[in-house]
Amino acid sequence: MVSRIRKAIIPAAGFGTRFLPATKAQPKEMLPLINKPSIQYIVEEAIASGIEDILIITGRNKRAIEDHFDHNIDLEYFLKKQGKWEEYEEVLKIAKMADIHFIRQKEQNGLGHAVLCARCFVGNEPFAVLLGDDIIDNPSRPALLQMIEQFRTHGKTVVGVQPVLPEEVSKYGIIAGKRIDDHIYELEDLVEKPDPDKAPSNLSIVGRYIIHPEIFDILGETKPGRGDEIQLTDALRVLCRQQGMQARILQGDRHDIGDKWGYIKAILSFALRCDDLHDQLTAFLQEQAAFSSNNKNEQPPAEEW
Ligand code: G1P
Numbered sequence: 001m002v003s004r005i006r007k008a009i010i011p012a013a014g015f016g017t018r019f020l021p022a023t024k025a026q027p028k029e030m031l032p033l034i035n036k037p038s039i040q041y042i043v044e045e046a047i048a049s050g051i052e053d054i055l056i057i058t059g060r061n062k063r064a065i066e067d068h069f070d071h072n073i074d075l076e077y078f079l080k081k082q083g084k085w086e087e088y089e090e091v092l093k094i095a096k097m098a099d100i101h102f103i104r105q106k107e108q109n110g111l112g113h114a115v116l117c118a119r120c121f122v123g124n125e126p127f128a129v130l131l132g133d134d135i136i137d138n139p140s141r142p143a144l145l146q147m148i149e150q151f152r153t154h155g156k157t158v159v160g161v162q163p164v165l166p167e168e169v170s171k172y173g174i175i176a177g178k179r180i181d182d183h184i185y186e187l188e189d190l191v192e193k194p195d196p197d198k199a200p201s202n203l204s205i206v207g208r209y210i211i212h213p214e215i216f217d218i219l220g221e222t223k224p225g226r227g228d229e230i231q232l233t234d235a236l237r238v239l240c241r242q243q244g245m246q247a248r249i250l251q252g253d254r255h256d257i258g259d260k261w262g263y264i265k266a267i268l269s270f271a272l273r274c275d276d277l278h279d280q281l282t283a284f285l286q287e288q289a290a291f292s293s294n295n296k297n298e299q300p301p302a303e304e305w
Contacts, residue, residue: 003126003151003152003155004050005049005050005051005126005127005128005148005151005210006050006051006052006053006125006127007051007052007053007054007055007121007122007125007127007128008046008051008053008054008055008127008128008129008130008144009054009055009056009057009114009115009118009121009122009127009128009129009130010039010042010043010046010054010055010056010057010129010130010131010132011057011105011111011114011115011129011131011132012027012029012039012056012057012058012059012062012065012132013057013058013059013062013104013105013108013114014028014059014108015059015108016028018258018259018260019031019260019263025061026061026064027039027058027061027062027064027065028132028258029062029065029132030064030065030068031257031263033135033257033263033266033267033270034267034270034271034274034277037068038132038135038257038266039056039065039068039132040068040094041135042130042132042135043069043097043098043100044097045130045136045142045143045144046098046128046130046144047097047098048142048145049128049142049144049145049148050145050148051098051128051144052098052099053098053099053101053121054098054099054100054101055100055101055102055103055118055121055122056069056100056101056102056103057102057103057104057105057114057117057118058102058103058104058105059104059105059106059108062104065102066102068094069094069095069097069100070095071092071095072091072095075091076088076091076092079091101121103117103118103121105117109224109229109230110224110227110229110230110231110232111131111229111230111231111232112219112222112229112230112231112232112233112234112235113219113229113230115129115211115215115219115232116216116219116220116230119216122213122216123213124213125213126151126157126210126211126212126213127210127211127213128144128147128148128208128209128210128211129207129208129209129210129211129232130144130207130208131207131208132207132257133207133256133257133258133259134206134207134208134254134255134256134257134258135254135255135257135266136160136206136207136208136250136252136253136254136255137252137253137254137255137266137269137270138250138251138252138253141251141252143160143206143208143250143251143252144160144208144210146160146183146248146250146251147160147208147210147248147250148210150183150184150246150248151210154184154246156212156243156244156245156246157209157210157211157212157215157236157239157240157243157245157246158209158210158245158246158247158248159173159175159187159190159205159208159209159236159245159246159247159248160205160206160207160208160209160247160248160250161175161185161203161204161205161206161247161248161249161250162203162204162206162249162250162254163202163203163204163249163302163303163304164202164204164302165202165302166196166199166202166302167196168202168204168302169193169194169196169199169202169204170193170194170195170196170199171193171204172193172204172205172206173190173191173192173193173204173205173232173233173236174190174191174193174194174199174200174201174202174203174204174205175187175189175190175200175201175203175205175247176188176189176190176191176200176201177189177201177246177247182249183248183249183251184246184247184248184249185203185246185247185248185249186244186246187240187244187245187246187247188200188240189237189240190205190233190236190237190240190245191233191237192225192226192231192233192234193226201304202302202304203247203249203304205233205247206250206254208250209232209236211236211239212239212243214239214242214243215235215236215239218235218238218239218242219232219235222234222235222238253269255269268281268285
């Protein structure tokens with residue numbers, strides 16, 4: 001069996017209901033963070049982590065994603081003619097990123113079902129899954145690479161986790177396990193979106209997975225769970241019992257861009273890093289804070305427990 005992680009799946013078939021009407025006719029994965037659609041950050045993370053082949057699982061209304069990663073001959077010709085070389089290089093680079101393939105998920109039966117659609121693409125080797133709602137910002141050490149390094153050493157399925165506030169546990173898959181070193185947990189269980197009083201920890205799965213291919217047989221038999229959907233977490237729970245599993249506490253700023261506030265925070269945080277936006281944005285935010293009556297202190301970041 002191949003132990004290198006060469007293939008990644010990016011599920012992108014959801015309706016994006018939390019961003020309606022913006023997502024009525026365009027995929028939520030194409031909503032921009034400054035000047036790049038959010039899915040490009042995910043693809044770039046995969047490539048920076050050594051992934052060679054990417055399968056994006058799409059649904060209806062997702063043509064824009066395919067167009068984005070394809071050549072746009074008219075635009076390339078126009079930019080060349082105008083001598084806009086920087087823009088030309090940027091546009092060309094996107095079309096030349098890793099080998100990107102697409103498949104349609106014909107029914108919206110949940111994340112587990114979306115991953116099952118990738119069975120033929122993956123074959124019999126361990127693979128990565130990156131969810132588009134989670135941007136994990138770590139310019140020096142991509143989140144997926146942190147997990148791949150762990151997989152190389154330990155060889156077990158790995159889920160990426162970070163602590164969340166207690167009131168947020170019911171929005172995520174939550175793990176139970178024993179810490180075996182600074183960033184690694186040996187898993188005992190996983191629960192999809194538990195009630196806060198039943199959560200085994202506050203370590204939430206943050207949309208990054210490296211999974212052994214035996215998951216596909218399990219997914220084929222997984223019954224609909226939470227939300228009447230086939231949940232990847234439910235299948236991982238079975239895989240964990242069969243083969244053992246680990247979690248990796250990911251280093252990086254996590255932005256849940258499936259949520260409006262998470263999306264705004266991601267834009268602000270990226271804009272603060274842009275040389276041409278930093279000063280203007282800082283001045284604007286200071287001005288707003290001075291005049292706003294809503295500038296109450298945020299809660300401190302969550303600690304693990
Ligand atoms: C999915 C997973 C969940 C995970 C989350 C991360 O949930 O089912 O376990 O914690 O992504 O974003 P969704 O956000 O699709 O409801």
